[in-house]
Amino acid sequence: MSTFHPNGLAAAVFSLLSISALILSFVMLASHWIKNHILAFAIQSWVIAFLSAFIGVSGHYPELILIAFLTALLRGTFLPFLLIRLLDQAHLDREFAPLVQPSSSMVLGAALVLLAYTMALHLGPGARIPDPTALMALTTMLAITLIGFLMLVLRTEALSHLLGLLVIENGIFLGSQILMPGMPLLLELVILFDLLIIVVTFGILVRYLKREVGSTDSRVLRRLVG
Amino acid sequence: MLWNLVVILLAVTALASAGCWLTPNARIAEGLNFGAAAIDCTLVVILLARTPARGIETLDGYLLLDPLGLWVMLCTALVYLLASLHAIGYMRGMHEESARLNRFYGLFSAFALALFLAPLQNNPGLFWISIELTTIVSAFLVAFQRAPETIEAAWKYVIIASAGLSLALLGTVLFYWAGTFAAGPSYNMTWARFATLAPAVNPTLILLAFLLVLTGFGTKVGLAPMHTWLPDAHSEAPAPVSALLSGALLNCAMLGVVRYLLVLRQTRVYPLAQTILVAFGALSLLVAALFITRQTLIKRLAAYSSLEHMGIMAIGFGFGAPFGVIGALYQMLNHSLTKSAVFFGAGNAMHAYHSKQIAKIRRVLDYFPMSGALWLAAAVAITGAPPFGLFWGEITLLRGGMASANTWAVAWTGVFLIVIFIGFLKHFRVMYFGREPAEPPDTTLHWTQVAPLALAVGTVLVLGLWWPHPIWVYLSAIARHFEPT
Numbered sequence: 001m002s003t004f005h006p007n008g009l010a011a012a013v014f015s016l017l018s019i020s021a022l023i024l025s026f027v028m029l030a031s032h033w034i035k036n037h038i039l040a041f042a043i044q045s046w047v048i049a050f051l052s053a054f055i056g057v058s059g060h061y062p063e064l065i066l067i068a069f070l071t072a073l074l075r076g077t078f079l080p081f082l083l084i085r086l087l088d089q090a091h092l093d094r095e096f097a098p099l100v101q102p103s104s105s106m107v108l109g110a111a112l113v114l115l116a117y118t119m120a121l122h123l124g125p126g127a128r129i130p131d132p133t134a135l136m137a138l139t140t141m142l143a144i145t146l147i148g149f150l151m152l153v154l155r156t157e158a159l160s161h162l163l164g165l166l167v168i169e170n171g172i173f174l175g176s177q178i179l180m181p182g183m184p185l186l187l188e189l190v191i192l193f194d195l196l197i198i199v200v201t202f203g204i205l206v207r208y209l210k211r212e213v214g215s216t217d218s219r220v221l222r223r224l225v226g
Numbered sequence: 227m228l229w230n231l232v233v234i235l236l237a238v239t240a241l242a243s244a245g246c247w248l249t250p251n252a253r254i255a256e257g258l259n260f261g262a263a264a265i266d267c268t269l270v271v272i273l274l275a276r277t278p279a280r281g282i283e284t285l286d287g288y289l290l291l292d293p294l295g296l297w298v299m300l301c302t303a304l305v306y307l308l309a310s311l312h313a314i315g316y317m318r319g320m321h322e323e324s325a326r327l328n329r330f331y332g333l334f335s336a337f338a339l340a341l342f343l344a345p346l347q348n349n350p351g352l353f354w355i356s357i358e359l360t361t362i363v364s365a366f367l368v369a370f371q372r373a374p375e376t377i378e379a380a381w382k383y384v385i386i387a388s389a390g391l392s393l394a395l396l397g398t399v400l401f402y403w404a405g406t407f408a409a410g411p412s413y414n415m416t417w418a419r420f421a422t423l424a425p426a427v428n429p430t431l432i433l434l435a436f437l438l439v440l441t442g443f444g445t446k447v448g449l450a451p452m453h454t455w456l457p458d459a460h461s462e463a464p465a466p467v468s469a470l471l472s473g474a475l476l477n478c479a480m481l482g483v484v485r486y487l488l489v490l491r492q493t494r495v496y497p498l499a500q501t502i503l504v505a506f507g508a509l510s511l512l513v514a515a516l517f518i519t520r521q522t523l524i525k526r527l528a529a530y531s532s533l534e535h536m537g538i539m540a541i542g543f544g545f546g547a548p549f550g551v552i553g554a555l556y557q558m559l560n561h562s563l564t565k566s567a568v569f570f571g572a573g574n575a576m577h578a579y580h581s582k583q584i585a586k587i588r589r590v591l592d593y594f595p596m597s598g599a600l601w602l603a604a605a606v607a608i609t610g611a612p613p614f615g616l617f618w619g620e621i622t623l624l625r626g627g628m629a630s631a632n633t634w635a636v637a638w639t640g641v642f643l644i645v646i647f648i649g650f651l652k653h654f655r656v657m658y659f660g661r662e663p664a665e666p667p668d669t670t671l672h673w674t675q676v677a678p679l680a681l682a683v684g685t686v687l688v689l690g691l692w693w694p695h696p697i698w699v700y701l702s703a704i705a706r707h708f709e710p711t
Binding site: 122148205 | 349351352355358362365366369372373374377380381384385388389392395396399400402403406410411412413414415428430431434
């Protein structure tokens with residue numbers, strides 16, 4: 001058996017959780033209040049933690065329960081806490097000048113979901129269409145990743161860029177949990193801590209930015225060209 | 227025995243880094259850093275001579291010592307040694323940073339440690355992590371001077387490199403998933419395992435995964451159009467850091483691309499993957515040529531030249547075995563040495579003339595007969611002119627291209643090499659033979675700011691006049707792994 005094939009009830013729970021994670025990334029696209037983004041990211045991380053725990057129990061992968069616990073602790077609680085602290089230090093609460101209106105970015109996001117679905121259709125083993133669970137996992141993984149990139153492109157605040165990156169990694173993490181629950185534990189642990197290091201690095205750079213440049217809007221960062 | 231040497235190498239670098247953080251004395255820190263660099267360089271040369279051609283694994287297959295990885299480590303070790311020497315005089319000249327110099331050396335050796343770790347990784351996931359680690363450490367080195375521009379450069383670097391690397395992670399995950407169809411849900415992921423599993427999988431999936439990995443690591447390599455962080459980070463970092471970024475970091479990222487190319491070797495999409503790599507390289511050459519010709523800032527000029535050379539290496543690896551690969555690897559070593567010399571000279575000139583602008587740097591040879599001559603030689607060498615090593619790298623690689631499926635790229639590369647030769651040296655003509663500068667430069671140079679220039683230029687001159695036979699044999703053995711089956 002190559003991938004993990006869940007029965008009816010388990011498949012339904014997977015779908016529910018993955019789709020909620022996908023919808024949460026739309027919440028982030030639609031709102032220009034950064035606090036909302038962080039909140040949505042925290043909930044998304046908890047959803048992924050539940051998903052990991054559920055796969056761990058139903059598929060008998062005990063190490064996934066540890067991963068679920070760490071995901072909830074680090075991504076769901078500690079990272080949002082750090083981000084909110086950064087937000088308070090930087091004294092900003094929203095994107096002041098969005099490049100694209102929320103409604104338009106939602107439409108773009110929807111188009112990306114369709115693109116992700118089309119891509120996922122072509123990725124099954126031996127050129128066949130993958131089974132429904134794998135198809136859904138691939139679609140949500142690619143869609144959340146693409147939406148993360150959309151956030152990177154459309155947003156101008158430094159913190160929103162960071163959130164975009166975190167959403168991309170959430171998407172990859174979600175997909176990899178369903179598609180390959182047997183992925184080496186070491187790797188998943190290292191990726192979790194890697195995220196933490198990135199956020200801390202960003203925190204330090206945001207402090208420098210605020211002190212030296214006086215703003216964290218990326219459109220101010222235009223001295224280096226050519 | 228060999229693994230003991232690797233442990234010593236990593237331990238020495240780690241201890242030097244820790245020592246630099248702990249000591250408040252900058253003189254001790256620069257000594258520690260330089261000592262570690264000298265030991266590392268010796269150890270890598272011993273390893274290179276002793277390691278068997280098939281490579282060896284240890285720690286349950288987590289670490290790999292193979293000729294390809296060691297070649298990248300050799301480039302890192304040489305650049306680290308030269309840059310540590312140059313840093314002594316150069317960083318002492320930055321008086322406003324003198325209180326934080328020990329931290330600079332702490333970060334500098336930590337960066338070198340991360341660069342040594344990456345080529346040793348046998349697990350593609352851990353390789354990804356080690357590349358991510360190099361981004362984080364080097365971002366702080368780029369931002370070391372804390373001016374608005376340097377922070378802007380570091381910021382862009384972290385955002386763009388992390389976004390790129392997240393694509394590489396997605397690609398890695400898809401490769402692992404592709405493997406589960408043949409090997410079951412849990413298996414040890416190593417480069418060799420990926421390569422044996424790849425031929426059985428849906429080619430569309432493998433190709434998509436490769437494209438993601440190529441875009442991801444290609445961002446770190448600085449392949450166009452993902453190169454936008456590179457000129458900023460290279461030009462804003464202190465000169466020794468620029469040398470390490472350009473001469474060591476880009477190679478490590480390129481190793482990631484090459485290792486994945488090798489994973490695809492037995493699949494049907496291998497020729498297509500090679501062509502895609504050649505196309506990325508060709509685009510990088512075009513972008514580099516355009517920006518080199520119109521450049522006004524000295525270190526950005528050198529940075530775009532890195533873009534050019536990474537593009538040429540990508541084209542070489544895309545041309546394939548044997549000459550394309552041998553040429554690309556020889557190019558890698560010579561580029562690391564020559565580009566370090568160019569950055570050292572640029573750093574010295576920036577300090578002397580108090581400006582980053584080419585227009586402000588005038589009559590270098592009148593004021594700096596010795597280091598000016600060496601810098602000019604390095605500039606001629608970096609354009610690929612004989613009698614320097616890069617010439618042989620490029621000729622060999624183009625010779626490989628004539629026999630490959632992508633002969634168009636040979637003509638393309640030839641044209642842009644000439645454009646870049648003219649465009650690059652035009653700036654040096656202005657700096658060397660223009661009018662007198664408005665105010666005379668500060669001509670104090672510490673000997674450590676000149677010695678690494680002489681060492682690097684001397685070595686590439688020797689490598690240009692004489693391609694040592696053992697190196698040819700060594701590189702041919704690596705190239706054999708690239709032959710399609």
